[in-house]
Amino acid sequence: MIEWLIGIFLIIVAVGIIFYIISVYNGLIQLKNNIHKARSNIEVLLKQRSDELPKLISTVKGYMKYEKGVLTEVTKARTSMMNAKTLSQKAAADNMLSGALKTLFAVAENYPKLRADKSFVQLQSRISGLENEIADRREFYNDSVNNFNIRIQSFPDMIVAKWMKFNKPEEMFKASAQDMRDVEIKF
Amino acid sequence: MDLTEILLYSIFAVVGGIVLLIFGFITFNNKRLIENIPTSKIRSIAMGLVEIFGSIAKAHEKYLTSPFTDKKCVYYSYSIEEERKSEKSTYWVTIKRGKDSALFYLRDDTGEVLVNPEGAVVDVPYSFNRTGTSIRMPKEVINFMESNRVNYRGFIGLGKRMRFKEYIVEPNQKLYIMGTADDNPYVETGTSEKNSDNVIIKKGAHNKFFYISNKPEKELLKTFALKMWLLLIGGSLLIIGGATYIFIYLNII
Known part of the structure; x- marks a missing residue:
């Protein structure tokens, strides 16, 4: 009788293992898709912000004639963003553009007429909103990557991950030291 | 046997x-x-399956009133059971159950988003759970049974042994929500600058998982x-x- 009980127990365990493998595999696919989706969601916002910049520059350049350096840095940062290929380059260009925009909005405080311009106020609010959303989505992306990287390095999921060739950790949305040097800006 | x-x-x-x-x-x-799925900040919510955490800011139109406790809420569900006896044992029979929900806004430290709780699994504690003689229940319960034609009087008008349960989601309650972010049908496309204004959280057409709980994520995972x-x-x-x-x-x- 004990052999039968062991047999039933082993069948349940085998079914459990099969379901577990299927579930881990589906979970890893889902985590991968989450990362790709989160990355696309950042890129949509980066594009939207880049599209707003020519309007911003044409609005402010009439008022800020003596601040060409600041405007040049914004343009340069935008170009870096457009040319960025890797995730690290995009993160570095994003940092550079955020810094340049922060300086531009700080300098704009010295121009009361500009601050009273409706289209400038609208653009500033829109771009600041996009900046905040980009920061949130960067954090969300990095959380998604972190979830995936932890899962593929944890036991027992790492066995399935290795078997399915999912064992390569994903890259965070973070500028590498090299890319940071490439886009360094001085005011 | x-x-x-x-x-x-x-x-x-x-x-x-x-x-x-x-x-x-x-x-x-x-x-x-x-x-x-990591928790999203409301202001930067993206379309698809999302997880958010915040507190109820307000109802979209008007609040509901809970059936047994007479409280303002955005969701309620209830059940009324009656004890019956057979030769061998006593058992409970559900004689009425129901639920209703209203659209509400969930707020975190970055913004607000509209939530339609219809179709969600709502995991909240009882707001009312009482077993006893029906005629000795609070007046709100009696009123509810009378207005809904629930027969709560037994032989020669005596009360029956009944069980009442109610679950509600109240204003300001902190909630964990996992649901699908979709286009907000109450806002015309392109009329709002805020991303979160254009979004509604609801039960998805493809991903049916829609869960609302008053527990924080860690506690929820322990329960699961x-x-x-x-x-x-x-x-x-x-x-x-x-x-x-x-x-x-x-x-x-």
Whole structure:
């Protein structure tokens, strides 16, 4: 009788293992898709912000004639963003553009007429909103990557991950030291 | 109890065990889903399956009133059960149940988003749970039964033994929500600058998982883990027990 009980127990365990493998595999696919989706969601916002910049520059350049350096840095940062290929380059260009925009909005405080311009106020609010959303989505992306990287390095999921060739950790949305040097800006 | 009756119970045990195992695996998948998706900030919410955490800011139009406690809420569900007696035992029969929900805004430190709780699994504690003689219940409960034509008086007008349960989601309550972010049908496309104004959280057409709870994520995961292990272990034991007896009956062992 004990052999039968062991047999039933082993069948349940085998079914459990099969379901577990299927579930881990589906979970890893889902985590991968989450990362790709989160990355696309950042890129949509980066594009939207880049599209707003020519309007911003044409609005402010009439008022800020003596601040060409600041405007040049914004343009340069935008170009870096457009040319960025890797995730690290995009993160570095994003940092550079955020810094340049922060300086531009700080300098704009010295121009009361500009601050009273409706289209400038609208653009500033829109771009600041996009900046905040980009920061949130960067954090969300990095959380998604972190979830995936932890899962593929944890036991027992790492066995399935290795078997399915999912064992390569994903890259965070973070500028590498090299890319940071490439886009360094001085005011 | 004769042997055939025991055999019948054994078959039920095996079938029930398989059902419990299936629910155990579903719970495992849902637990993984919650673990896999990071919490979104409301202002930067993206379309698709999302997880958010915040408190109820306001109702979209107007609040509901809960049936037994007469409180302002955005969701309620209730059940009324009656105790009945047979020759062998006493048992409970549900004589009325219902639920209703209103659209509401959930707020975190970055913004607000509209939520339609219809179709969600709402995991909140009781707001009212009482068993006793029907005519001795609070007046709100009596009023509700009268207006809904629930027969709560027994023989010669005496009360019946009844059980009342109510669950509500109240204003300012902190909520964990996992649902699908979709286009907000109440806002015309392109009319709002804020991303979160254009979004509504609801039950998805493709991804049906829609969960609302008052527990924080960590506590929720513990609950899911406990439920999962109970279902898996319970299911396995039922299958082993049931199958053993079936084999004995059939003289296989």
